[in-house]
Amino acid sequence: MSGSVRVWSETVKIPTYGVAAPNRNPMFLEKRVYQGSSGAVYPHPVIERVASEPRDEEWTAVFLENEFIHLMLLPQLGGRVQRALDKTNGYEFVYYNRVIKPALVGLTGPWISGGIEFNWPQHHRPSTYEPVDWSIEQHADGSCTVWCAENERMFRTRGRHGFTVHPGRAGFDIHVRLYNGTATPQTFLWWANPAVHVNDEYQSVFPPDVHAVMDHGKRDVSAFPIATGVYYKQDYAPGTDISRYKNIPVPTSYMAYHSDYDFVGCYDHGRRAGMLHVADHHLVPGKKQWTWGNGEFGQAWDRQLTDADGPYIELMCGAFTDNQPDFTWLMPGEEKRFTQTFMPYQAIGPASNANRDLAVRLAAADGGVELGVYAAIRLAARVELWHNPGAPRGFHNHKNMRLHAPHTERSADARRLFEEAIDVDAARSWTRRVALPAGVPVDELLLRVVDADGRERLAFAPPRGEKPAIPSPAVAAKTPAEIASNEELFLNGLHLEQYRHATYAPEPYYEEALRRDPGDSRCHNALGRLLLQRGRFAEAEVHFRAAIDRLTARNPNPYDGEPYYNLGLALRFQSRFDEAFDAFFKAAWSEAWKAPAYFELSRLAARAGRFDEALAHVEQTLALNTRHQKARHLRIALLRRTGGLEAARSLVQAALREDPLDAGARAEAQRLGVAPGSASEGHPQYNALELGLDYLHAGLLAEADEHFARAADGEFLARYFRAETLRALGDARAADAMDTQAAAQPLEFAFPNVLECVPLLERALARNPADALAAYALGNIWYARRRAEEAIACWEQCTRVRPEFPTAWRNLGLAYANKRNDRTRAAASLARAFAADPSDARVLFELDQLDKETGADPAQRLARLDAHRARVLERDDLCVEYLNLLNLAGRAEEALALLTTRVFQPWEGGEGKTTAQYLRSLFLLAERDEARGNFDAALARLEQAGVLPDNLGEGRLGGASDNERHYRMGRLLQRMGRAAEAEAHLQAATRGQGEPASAMYYNDQPPESFYFQGLSWRLRGDEAHAQAVFAKLTAYADAHIDDEIRMDYFAVSLPDFLVFDIDLTERNRRHCLFMRALGQAGAGHADAARDAVRDLLTRVPDHLVRHLVSG
DSSP states (O other): OTTOOEEEEEEEEEEEOOBOOOOSSOOOOTTOEETTEEOOOTTSOOOOOBOSSOEEEEEEEEEEEOSSEEEEEEGGGTTEEEEEEETTTTEESSOOOSSBOOEEEETTEEEOOSSEEEEOSSSSOTTTTSOOEEEEEEOTTSOEEEEEEEEOTTTOEEEEEEEEEOTTOSSEEEEEEEEEOSSSOEEEOEEEEEEEEOOTTEEEEOOTTOOEEEOGGGOOEEESSEEOSEETTEEOOSOEETTBGGGOOSOEEEEESOOSOSEEEEEETTTTEEEEEEOOTTTOOEEEEEEOOSSHHHHHHHHHHOSSSOOEEEEEEEESOSSSSOOEEEOTTOEEEEEEEEEEEESSOSOSEEOSSEEEEEEEETTEEEEEEEESSOEEEEEEEEEOTTOOOOSOOTTSOOOSSSOOOOOTTOEEEEEEEEEEBTTBOEEEEEEOOTTOOGGGEEEEEEETTSOEEEEEOOOOSOOOOOOOOOOOOOOGGGOOOHHHHHHHHHHHHHTTOSSSOSHHHHHHHHHHOTTOHHHHHHHHHHHHHTTOHHHHHHHHHHHHHHHTSSOSSOSOOHHHHHHHHHHHHTTOHHHHHHHHHHHTTSHHHHHHHHHHHHHHHHHTTOHHHHHHHHHHHHHHOTTOHHHHHHHHHHHHHTTOHHHHHHHHHHHHHHOTTOHHHHHHHHHHTOOOOOOBOSSHHHHHHHHHHHHHHTTOHHHHHHHHHHHTTTOTHHHHHHHHHHHHTTOHHHHHHHHHHHHTSOOTTOOOOOTTHHHHHHHHHHHOTTOHHHHHHHHHHHHHTTOHHHHHHHHHHHHHHOTTOHHHHHHHHHHHHHHSOOHHHHHHHHHHHHHHOTTOHHHHHHHHHHHHHTTOOHHHHHHHHHHTHHHHTTOHHHHHHHHHHHHHTTOHHHHHHHHHHSOOOOBTTOTTHHHHHHHHHHHHHHHHHHHTTOHHHHHHHHHHTTSOOGGGOOOOOTTOOOHHHHHHHHHHHHHTTOHHHHHHHHHHHTOSOSSOOOOOSTTSOOHHHHHHHHHHHHHTTOHHHHHHHHHHHHHHHHHHTTOOOOOOTTOOBOSSOOSSOOOHHHHHHHHHHHHHHHHHHHHTOHHHHHHHHHHHHHHOTTOTHHHHSOO
């Protein structure tokens, strides 16, 4: 096999923890914060449960192998790398998870650790647990590529990535193609996400010019690699090396502030091996590490994600971005391309520099330096070490943009200190220790690897001089009223659009600008574009025309043609095709919009039957943008229609060479008698639906109908589009029959997201108001696009026709609560939904959440959940509510029995909720035992609370103070006469952060921790300290109880998977009332404490305060 690449696919059996069926209730989640941006998932359904036991499951695996590496790819799981093995030393250079064990941390639920996944078009890829299209391509040079591609549903962009392995090379390339085939600008992010095995010998290797790292949204910053301050609430002073896994106790992200190097990687000092990622830093600047933390909390997450393969970290590599969330624009018809290389390396220590062929190391050692060279290819070369004192090099200054890699030029006074001929490949690295002459500092050295032809293959010169100052963290956007200029208002709004911001909306910024200047063309265009994407075509038209009026006030040929282009889209969606044609032609006067405008002109001309004109227009598009895939497809179809068969065949062959998974080219190849080659489709019906729409836009009705027919078994919209197509073909009888078939389809999972369906479903309802499916589906897309009143009207129409259909009632319950603040109608609708299907645990959860938010009696809530206990046990979040109610009702033994027998699965945003109920049940039972005089039993309960059982799915967070348990143990041990032990626990109970704060996130210190600190000081006989703690609680409450709260601009995630909109100001008031109750109770002010408790329990009847303070 030497010198060759093997590629093959086969069915493999992998132990797999299966996932539940997707939930049929649409999840809109418009206020959800996920990984720092919007956590909306529509039109994807959500999966909310994972099996607790594995079984062998068959998966299609694709393998690539040469003499050095072995790759295993799983196209059924997002086209991920499952395994990457260095055959020369047996090192898994990415984390190899031998089981498929999802946890509920993905955007839509299941997410698995290990290998390399691809976060695109956002985190964690909506389709990470879904199949993709794939094919195999073999090249003349002996290399092989496995292509994976997907037409994603959320934004309708297309991503393609190809894994290429070359003969004689250790490593593989990933060639990425990201394409926007929609008519409007979209945004995306791309982070390749390799996981790597970690242990106490593991080190992340960032380039040597990385002196600072930043958190999500650049909201916080730390020195690197030696952190010296507080980061993720961990104090790393006076200095801690956070490149080492063993030194990070809690879940932590950090991203390189900036680097001029092309690599990032890792090194296991115990295995003497590591992994490197190499890519042009101008295109792929992002360098990130994420860890669950080397502590009990992280170890619990490791158990959730693997059975025996241990902990991992993620070394994420981002294109067109250096932070998360950080989205990039992708314009209509645009394709972005870049390549990422992953390679193993070994024996040389942590790399100092790397490219696709080599990795080198230069590091100080006693009296000299350690040198190392690793080669991914066979290379005969010469290693040179120079003293290079005059070279202009140093740390990067971000304000003085440098266009080239770190300086490695030899200065005039350079002198060679060492050289040696080497012969290296992936199995044979080279290392030397070289002594340095006196007076030669390491930062004046230059290491070069020069091949036999005298070409420098790689060099490294250490950064020289003082490190720059640590950059300041980012600041939150101001409110619109606080912003001085219209330009800033426009740019702030655009930023919120671009980053899919979850907590701030762009519209208020644009609207404020238009209030100040009613003719502002930028904000009219931006606001119109938002309205267009929400299906409000006539309103969008008004804004586009207003933008054009301002731009053409002095001349008819404006600098920016985008408003004309957008006007064309708004008119096209209103079926005003002649007016749209004129607008697109005017947009084509602008070079920036010429390619997409001519593409739309070609479609309109073809729709009108003017095929020769359409062909001329699409050729204009391709002359400007040869990578416009849909234009390429349209050109082939038009040539076929106009008799240019040979030209069409030639072009389709070229298109398939460019992209063997191009669905349009494959369809045209079959029509033209050209073999398209072998490929597997992940979602063939959705591909067919999108392809049918492409033909429909161009008026190629027969072709459109053919593809809609192929899509009909999996995409409910296809039959509605078929009815429209048949009607346009003049077959009214067949169209009417298809309308009937469309309306008779199941209502479940009708989550449309193609904007073309808005007028389609409106017309279907106009023809047949009794079409419940059309009403339900149109309501879904209206609500997803923030048109709540139209959605409510549609769902109400659905319930009149199909009153037995539960999901329309459920959707109305959410809309009445969140958009009309009508909690009474919301409760009635959710009750109707649950009555229609009592097996739906999701609706039971939502009904209970609404009762909780509206202050329902906990006993009534508990009675309902008792009556539907089987449904309760299906969901972790609902089970946690049930446990809280059991504990409140004095049924702690039942709660504990459930907590010690049921397997819980943590979900992102639910951290700490299950463990809190476990502790509470034990504390309550310990109180009962203590009150009965059974001190030994009480002590055993409290000791049991010190260890969280594995079935809870969580561990304690590093740094958590556990104040209440230590206080209870100290108090009990005092009563038992065990003074020394009691003092140790009471001392522990007084520890914690110094000041109360808003407790929003799972790693925030809750108010009760301070309360038990104060009680512990009192038991230790230090009343002054105790009163000081209680005074802090009361002072915080008094100072902040009337605050008007706005969602955190930098929120990365929220502690709740929100169902109903929350009033943050009200939530803050509750938080402050809790602090006041605790502070006043601790200080002995019984009446004030009682008043605060009563006020709080009126608002939140199931609040924890019931267990702590009498009211």
